[in-house]
Amino acid sequence: MARYIIKFGGTSVANIDRIKHVADLVACITCEGHQIVVVVSAMAGMTNQLVGYTKSLCPLLTTPEHDVVTASGEQITVGLMALALQQLNLKSISYLGFQVAIKTDATYTNAKIDHIATHILEESLAQGIIPVVAGFQGISDHNRITTLGRGGSDTTAVALAAALNADRCDIYTDVEGVYTADPRVVFNARKIDTISHVEMLELAAQGAKVLHPRCVELSLRYNVNVRVLSSFHLVSGTTIVNEETLVEQTSIRGIAHNLSEAKVTLESIHPITIRMMADLFSTLSREHIAVDMITHTNAGHGLKNVLTFIVNKEDSMRIHAKIMELRSIIGFDTLAIDPNIVKISIVGIGIRSNLEITSLVFQTLADHQIDIQMVTTSEIKISLIVAHDHMTKAINVLHDALQLEAVTE
Amino acid sequence: MARYIIKFGGTSVANIDRIKHVADLVACITCEGHQIVVVVSAMAGMTNQLVGYTKSLCPLLTTPEHDVVTASGEQITVGLMALALQQLNLKSISYLGFQVAIKTDATYTNAKIDHIATHILEESLAQGIIPVVAGFQGISDHNRITTLGRGGSDTTAVALAAALNADRCDIYTDVEGVYTADPRVVFNARKIDTISHVEMLELAAQGAKVLHPRCVELSLRYNVNVRVLSSFHLVSGTTIVNEETLVEQTSIRGIAHNLSEAKVTLESIHPITIRMMADLFSTLSREHIAVDMITHTNAGHGLKNVLTFIVNKEDSMRIHAKIMELRSIIGFDTLAIDPNIVKISIVGIGIRSNLEITSLVFQTLADHQIDIQMVTTSEIKISLIVAHDHMTKAINVLHDALQLEAVTE
Numbered sequence: 056m057a058r059y060i061i062k063f064g065g066t067s068v069a070n071i072d073r074i075k076h077v078a079d080l081v082a083c084i085t086c087e088g089h090q091i092v093v094v095v096s097a098m099a100g101m102t103n104q105l106v107g108y109t110k111s112l113c114p115l116l117t118t119p120e121h122d123v124v125t126a127s128g129e130q131i132t133v134g135l136m137a138l139a140l141q142q143l144n145l146k147s148i149s150y151l152g153f154q155v156a157i158k159t160d161a162t163y164t165n166a167k168i169d170h171i172a173t174h175i176l177e178e179s180l181a182q183g184i185i186p187v188v189a190g191f192q193g194i195s196d197h198n199r200i201t202t203l204g205r206g207g208s209d210t211t212a213v214a215l216a217a218a219l220n221a222d223r224c225d226i227y228t229d230v231e232g233v234y235t236a237d238p239r240v241v242f243n244a245r246k247i248d249t250i251s252h253v254e255m256l257e258l259a260a261q262g263a264k265v266l267h268p269r270c271v272e273l274s275l276r277y278n279v280n281v282r283v284l285s286s287f288h289l290v291s292g293t294t295i296v297n298e299e300t301l302v303e304q305t306s307i308r309g310i311a312h313n314l315s316e317a318k319v320t321l322e323s324i325h326p327i328t329i330r331m332m333a334d335l336f337s338t339l340s341r342e343h344i345a346v347d348m349i350t351h352t353n354a355g356h357g358l359k360n361v362l363t364f365i366v367n368k369e370d371s372m373r374i375h376a377k378i379m380e381l382r383s384i385i386g387f388d389t390l391a392i393d394p395n396i397v398k399i400s401i402v403g404i405g406i407r408s409n410l411e412i413t414s415l416v417f418q419t420l421a422d423h424q425i426d427i428q429m430v431t432t433s434e435i436k437i438s439l440i441v442a443h444d445h446m447t448k449a450i451n452v453l454h455d456a457l458q459l460e461a462v463t464e
Numbered sequence: 465m466a467r468y469i470i471k472f473g474g475t476s477v478a479n480i481d482r483i484k485h486v487a488d489l490v491a492c493i494t495c496e497g498h499q500i501v502v503v504v505s506a507m508a509g510m511t512n513q514l515v516g517y518t519k520s521l522c523p524l525l526t527t528p529e530h531d532v533v534t535a536s537g538e539q540i541t542v543g544l545m546a547l548a549l550q551q552l553n554l555k556s557i558s559y560l561g562f563q564v565a566i567k568t569d570a571t572y573t574n575a576k577i578d579h580i581a582t583h584i585l586e587e588s589l590a591q592g593i594i595p596v597v598a599g600f601q602g603i604s605d606h607n608r609i610t611t612l613g614r615g616g617s618d619t620t621a622v623a624l625a626a627a628l629n630a631d632r633c634d635i636y637t638d639v640e641g642v643y644t645a646d647p648r649v650v651f652n653a654r655k656i657d658t659i660s661h662v663e664m665l666e667l668a669a670q671g672a673k674v675l676h677p678r679c680v681e682l683s684l685r686y687n688v689n690v691r692v693l694s695s696f697h698l699v700s701g702t703t704i705v706n707e708e709t710l711v712e713q714t715s716i717r718g719i720a721h722n723l724s725e726a727k728v729t730l731e732s733i734h735p736i737t738i739r740m741m742a743d744l745f746s747t748l749s750r751e752h753i754a755v756d757m758i759t760h761t762n763a764g765h766g767l768k769n770v771l772t773f774i775v776n777k778e779d780s781m782r783i784h785a786k787i788m789e790l791r792s793i794i795g796f797d798t799l800a801i802d803p804n805i806v807k808i809s810i811v812g813i814g815i816r817s818n819l820e821i822t823s824l825v826f827q828t829l830a831d832h833q834i835d836i837q838m839v840t841t842s843e844i845k846i847s848l849i850v851a852h853d854h855m856t857k858a859i860n861v862l863h864d865a866l867q868l869e870a871v872t873e
Contacts, residue, residue, distance in 0.1 A: 071520045105540065111480045112547045120550070123543030123558050127536035131514065134532030138521045141529070149532050153562065154607055198563055 057222040058090040058180070062190065062212035065099035066229040067286035068132050077227065077286050078139035081185065085145060090180050092215060093147075093187045095136050096208040097128025102191075119163045122192075122202040126152070129189035129208070137187045147185040150175070152192035152200065157211065159193035165204035166193055168211075171218040180219075188215060206267020213270050217277035224279050226266065227286040232293035233258065233265050235459035236310040240450050243460045247309060248291065251298040254308045254402050255281075257436045261400035262313030271295070298404060306405025306412060307457045310450055316347075317371050317394040318428065318440060321362045321378070323387040326353040331385040332362065338381060344370050348398075348431050348438065362387075363429060365440065368394050395443040396428065399450055400436055401457065407434040412457075419456040425449050466631040467499040467589070471599065471621035474508035475638040476695035477541050486636065486695050487548035490594065494554060499589050501624055502556075502596045504545050505617040506537025511600075528572045531601075531611040535561070538598035538617070545596045556594040559584070561601035561609065566620065568602035574613035575602055577620075580627040589628075597624060615676020622679050626686035633688050635675065636695040641702035642667065642674050644868035645719040649859050652869045656718060657700065660707040663717045663811050664690075666845045670809035671722030680704070707813060715814025715821060716866045719859055725756075726780050726803040727837065727849060730771045730787070732796040735762040740794040741771065747790060753779050757807075757840050757847065771796075772838060774849065777803050804852040805837065808859055809845055810866065816843040821866070828865040834858050 061081060068074050085091050096102075105125045113121075133149035140147035152159075155175060159166035179186045190208025193201045203210050209226055216224035233255065236244040250258075252275035259268040265283055274281045274295060284292025321327070332351065339346055347365040354360055366374055371392050378390055406412055416437055420427055425448065429440040441449050454460065470490060477483050494500050505511075514534045522530075542558035549556035561568075564584060568575035588595045599617025602610045612619050618635055625633035642664065645653040659667075661684035668677040674692055683690045683704060693701025730736070741760065748755055756774040763769055775783055780801050787799055815821055825846055829836055834857065838849040850858050863869065 071517060074521070108480060108540070108544055109547060112483070112544060113551055118547060118550060120543040120546040120558055123546070123560075124540050127539040127543075130536040130539065131517070131533050134529040134536075135517055135521060137529040137532070138518060138527060141527060142522055147529075149529055151532075151609075200560075 062094040153194040157193040166201035209270035261311035307403035562603040566602040575610035618679035670720035716812035
C-alpha cells in the first residue's frame with residue numbers, strides 16, 4: 056500500500072463537472088488500495104475574483120484581512136470535493152488550514168509553513184477516510200488565517216507529502232507535464248518523463264510555468280517525489296526525482312523562456328565604479344527590487360561605459376524613477392529600460408560536464424543571425440537575453456541544435 | 465458609551481460600493497463614542513450560488529461538508545468589511561465562528577448556538593477595535609464548521625447581543641422596518657415604530673419576512689432590544705422592545721400573510737375518530753411534516769365528515785403520497801390538497817382584551833363577500849385561511865377596518 060498526496064489545480068476543479076471527474080479519478084486510485092490525501096486549489100478564476108474585491112477596497116495587500124477573503128476560495132472546493140467523493144461511497148472529510156493544523160508564520164499573503172500537525176490526518180487515513188485539505192492556506196500562532204502566496208496550493212501538497220512521508224506527490228494540472236520547451240513556441244517540444252529536482256528548479260525559476268519554484272525547492276529540500284500530470288488527459292506526466300535515480304543523464308533537459316523581464320542599461324562617458332554600483336544595487340535592494348544578470352563593461356574615460364541588468368517588467372516604472380533620483384550620486388549619461396526582450400534558459404545537469412554546449416549555443420544563434428544581448432552561465436543553466444522578435448526562432452533553433460526532440464530518457 | 469451589535473444583511477453588502485457605504489455608516493456610529501460589533505451576511509446571491517454547487521453534487525443537504533462550503537460566503541464579507549473599516553482609519557479585525565468561538569451543536573445546516581466565548585471580542589472592544597463577526601456560522605465540539613440555517617446571521621447578531629450584554633442589536637436590511645401589512649399588498653401600510661417581542665414573533669412566524677422567527681424568539685428569551693432598519697434609507701426603523709416598555713398598547717399591531725402553505729382536506733361518510741387522527745398526525749410527525757390549524761367536523765354516519773389542516777406547500781406531494789398509504793388504516797373517501805390559499809394573520813397584544821376584534825374581522829370579510837375557509841384565534845393572533853384570489857382585497861379591507869394606517873404609537 057502506497058501513500059500519495061494528490062493535488063488538483065484550479066482548472067481541474069473549475070466547475071461541478073470537473074470536480075465530479077477528478078473525484079472519479081481519486082476513486083480509481085483508492086480502488087488500488089492506496090492511501091490518498093487530496094489537496095485542492097480554488098475553482099479557476101475564484102481567487103482572482105476575491106483578490107479583485109480586496110484590491111478595490113485596499114490596493115496594497117498588506118493586511119491580514121486579505122488572507123481571510125482569499126482563503127475562502129479553497130474552503131469552497133474542499134467541501135465540494137469531499138461531497139463529490141462521498142457521492143461515490145468513499146469516506147471523506149474536508150480540512151481547512153486551521154483544522155489540520157498547518158501552522159505558518161504571520162507574513163500575510165505570503166506566509167511560510169512552519170509546521171504541519173499530522174495526527175488528525177493520520178487518524179483519518181487509518182480509518183480509511185480520504186482527507187481533502189485546502190491548499191494555499193494556513194493558520195498563524197495568533198489563530199489568524201494566512202495564505203501562502205503564489206504556487207501556494209502546490210506548496211501545501213509538497214509540504215504535506217514531506218510531513219506525512221508520502222511515496223509521491225501528484226500535481227494534477229491542465230498540461231500533460233514538463234516539456235523540453237513551451238509547446239506553444241516549439242512545435243516539436245517533447246514531454247520530459249523524468250527530471251531532477253535541481254533541473255526542475257531552474258526550469259521553474261527561468262519561466263516554465265508548470266510548477267512554482269517555491270514548491271520545487273521544498274520538494275528538493277525534503278526529497279519528495281513529485282509527478283506533474285494532467286487531469287484532462289490521463290497520460291503519464293513528468294516525474295521529478297533525485298538526481299541519483301535518473302537512469303540516464305542527458306546533457307540538456309529543456310529550454311525555458313521568460314517574457315516578464317526588462318533590460319536596464321546605464322551608459323556613462325566616465326567609468327562606472329564599484330562604489331557607484333554598490334550605491335545603486337543597495338538602493339534597489341531596499342526597494343525589494345530583484346536584479347539579475349548584471350553585466351558591466353568599462354571602456355575608459357570619454358568612451359562608452361555600460362552597466363546592464365535584468366529586472367521584473369512590472370517594476371520598470373518604479374525602477375526608472377528610483378535610478379533617476381540617484382543620478383546626481385552615481386552619475387551616468389543615459390538610462391534606458393527595454394521591455395522587448397526575452398530570457399531564454401537552457402537547463403540540464405549535463406551542462407557542467409559538457410563544455411561544448413556553450414559554444415554550440417553561440418554558434419547556432421550566430422548561424423541564424425540572432426544577436427545575444429546578454430548571457431550568464433551556471434553549472435546547470437545557460438541564460439540568454441535576445442530581442443523579443445527573435446524569441447520563437449531562437450528557441451526553435453536551439454531546441455533543434457540540442458536535439459531535444461530526439462533525446463530518449 | 466453604549467454597546468451595539470450591528471448586523472448587515474446580504475443586500476447591504478452586495479458589492480464593494482455597498483460595503484464601503486455601510487463602513488461609512490459604522491464609522492458614523494463609532495464617532496459618537498459607542499462600542500460596535502459588526503455582524504455580516506454573505507453578499508446577496510452568494511449563499512444561493514454555493515448551495516447550488518452543493519445541491520448539484522448531493523441533493524440532500526445532510527452532510528457537514530455543505531456547511532464548509534456555504535460558510536465561506538460570510539468569510540468573504542467579514543474580510544472585506546474589516547478592510548473597508550481599516551480604510552477609514554478605524555481599527556478592525558474579522559472573526560470567523562471558530563475564532564470567536566461560537567460553539568454550536570452538530571446539527572449541520574441547521575445548528576443551534578450552545579455558547580459564545582466573549583473574551584476575544586471583549587479584548588478587541590477594550591482596545592478600540594471593531595470586531596467584524598461572520599454571521600450564520602459556528603464551530604462544533606469536533607472543530608467542524610457548522611451553519612445556523614435560515615435567518616442564521618440575524619440569529620448570530622442577537623445571540624452576540626445577549627452574550628455581550630449589548631444595549632441594542634441593529635438589523636440593517638433592505639426595508640425600512642416592520643409594517644402594519646406588506647406594503648406591496650396594502651398601499652397605505654404604515655411603518656411600525658415600536659413592537660413587542662411577542663407581537664414580532666407572531667408576525668414573523670405568520671409570514672412577515674423582515675426577521676426570522678428564530679431570531680425574534682432568541683431576542684425574546686434573552687430580552688435583547690432589536691431594531692430593524694434600512695441601510696439604504698437612513699430612517700428610524702422599527703424597534704422591538706419589552707411589552708412593558710410599550711408606551712401605548714394599541715389593539716392590533718399588524719397583518720401578516722403567508723403564501724407558502726396549502727390546505728389538506730379529508731372527507732369521509734364515516735365519522736373521523738380521534739384514533740384515526742392520532743394515527744395520521746403521528747405518521748406526519750415522524751416524517752417531520754409540520755401541521756397547523758387542524759379543524760374537524762363530524763356530521764355523522766352517511767353524512768359529510770371533514771378533517772382539514774394546513775401544511776407547507778413544499779411538502780404537498782410527499783404528504784399526498786403518505787396519506788394515501790394510510791388510507792386502508794384511517795379510512796376516508798376523498799383527499800384534496802389546495803395550494804391556492806393564503807393565511808392572513810392579525811397580530812396584536814390588544815386582541816386578548818378586545819373581544820370585538822374577532823367579530824369586526826368576520827363582519828368586514830362578510831361585507832366584502834370574502835369566504836373564510838378556516839380560522840384560529842389565540843391570545844394575540846387571529847389567523848384566517850381565504851382563497852388566494854381574495855388575498856389583496858381581504859388584507860386591505862381588514863387593514864382599513866382595523867384602522868391600522870391611523871394608529872399612533
